[in-house]
Amino acid sequence: MFKISRDGVAKTTPARRLVLAGAMLLAGYLFTGAAGAQGSGPLKIGVLNDMSGVVVDLSGPGSVVAAKLAIEDFGGKVLGRSIELVEGDHLNKPDTGLTMARQWYDSGVRAVFDIGITTVALGMQDLAREKDRIVVYGSSASSDLTGKNCSPNGIHWTYNTYVQSLGAIKGALDAGGKSWYFITVDYSYGKNVQRDATAIIEAGGGKVIGSTTHPFTTTDFSSQLLQAQASKADVIALATTTAHAAAMIKQADEFGIRAKGQKLAALSLVLNDVKAMGLRSAQDLLTTEAFYWDQNDETRKFANRYKQRFNKMPNMIQASMYGAVSHYLKAVAAAGTDDTSAVLAKMKSTPINDFMTQSGTIREDGRVVRDFYIFRVKKPAESKNEWDLYTQVAKIPAAQAFPPADKQVCPLVK
Structure with missing residues (x-):
């Protein structure tokens, strides 16, 4: 295939040149492939x-x-x-x-x-x-x-929509809330929250007696709140986004819903919503979260x-x-x-x-x-500074925070 010249330099035959060219092409392809998989820039x-x-x-x-x-x-x-x-x-x-x-x-x-x-x-x-x-x-x-x-x-x-509902639902059930009415944001997230929350409520001995929806773009919840009030349900479950829930709670207080004895279960509150509402409106609400700054x-x-x-x-x-x-x-x-x-x-x-x-x-x-944690929103008199908003009341161990993986619905589960 090849022979050595008198000065020691290898000389290639046509066949050898073809083999070397193929090898170089293969090496270049492998190098390019490896570099493409890894990336060379940021x-x-x-x-x-x-x-x-x-x-x-x-x-x-x-x-x-x-x-x-x-x-x-x-x-x-x-x-x-x-x-x-x-x-x-x-x-x-x-x-x-x-x-x-x-x-x-x-x-x-x-x-x-x-x-x-x-x-x-x-x-x-x-x-x-x-x-x-x-x-x-x-x-x-x-x-x-x-x-x-x-x-x-x-x-x-x-x-997820299951664990975020746990604390508010458990608290309302423990306080005697047996009948429930949902106000649900009208898109797939709200439907998921209502579905998962209903399973928790029914497992805890409660009963859902009605529901209504609101558009994602609305800021006026008076119609939905009046329907919920008229239902006479023990608990009104807010199966909506965090921002919608905060606005809804304030409007519910304008109608005197909590003052007249019905409870509100906000299924998706987080810290920024409580801060925006203020402790006067948010006090004693329960929220389930995996982190609190303090x-x-x-x-x-x-x-x-x-x-x-x-x-x-x-x-x-x-x-x-x-x-x-x-x-x-x-x-x-x-x-x-x-x-x-x-x-x-x-x-x-x-x-x-x-x-x-x-x-x-x-x-x-x-x-x-x-792990997740159930927090109670502090009363105004309990808070020492503007971000002192929560008191931890319970821990939910990881094994209890989520339902088991379900191979009947997710093909990745073996």
Whole structure:
């Protein structure tokens, strides 16, 4: 195939040149493939949510701040590559959100975080699988994300429509609330909340005697509240978004609903809603969350850093985005690649431990399982400062916080 010249330089025959050319092409292909899987520029990740609409305070720019803190604490680089964060506002519109996410994935974004509104979240499950990328849900609550719409590429990080209802429902049942009436936001999220909450109510011996819906865009709930009042139900369950629930509670007090003996069960309140309502309106309401800024030294340390950047204390969603981004970056470093399958495998096999979550796990259906807590909103006289809003009344162990993974509805469950 080849022979050595007198000066020691190899001379190739035509056949040898053909073999060498083929080998060089193969090597070039393998190198390009490896580089394409790993990437040579910045590692790109994105935060996509409602940055300007009705639930902007639930996550919004605050989630971006938390993600940036996570990147900074990681050192700003992974596998020798800088980490680039992109952010986007889906305006609570599925077409807008999914078009933006598709463009991000096509431009090299490896993982998208947060999301929010259910209609965008459910579409993201299919898109991430199609593009072989990762999506991690922070402010999306629909339990269908780990049920009939489960995906190997989606991780449901923070909470869902089941666990967020537990504390308020348990408190109202324990206080003698037997009959229930729902006011439900009229889209898929509200239907999920009502479905999951009804199961908890009935398991606890309660009975749902009626329901009504409200449009996502409304700010006037007088018609729905008057129907609920006329039902004579012991408890009016607010199966709606956090921002809607806060406004609804204030309007309910204008009608004297609580003063006349009916209880309100707000199934989706978080810290920023309580702050916006004020303790006079929110006092003694129960909320179920995985994080409160004043729980311990570690939560206070993070919260105070966050407040220096954003001038507000973080709620559960915003705090969880720090943990989600950190866990993803650790998985990339441990896997030695940004390849989707390798990173997902590492994320799911590694326990989650940070200021918010201890010994958390990711189930095969994509559900992050962790402890939750039931908090009571303080009375005005109990509060020592503007962010001193909660008292912890109970802990829900991880094993009790979520129903078991269901192989009847999610094919990922074996």
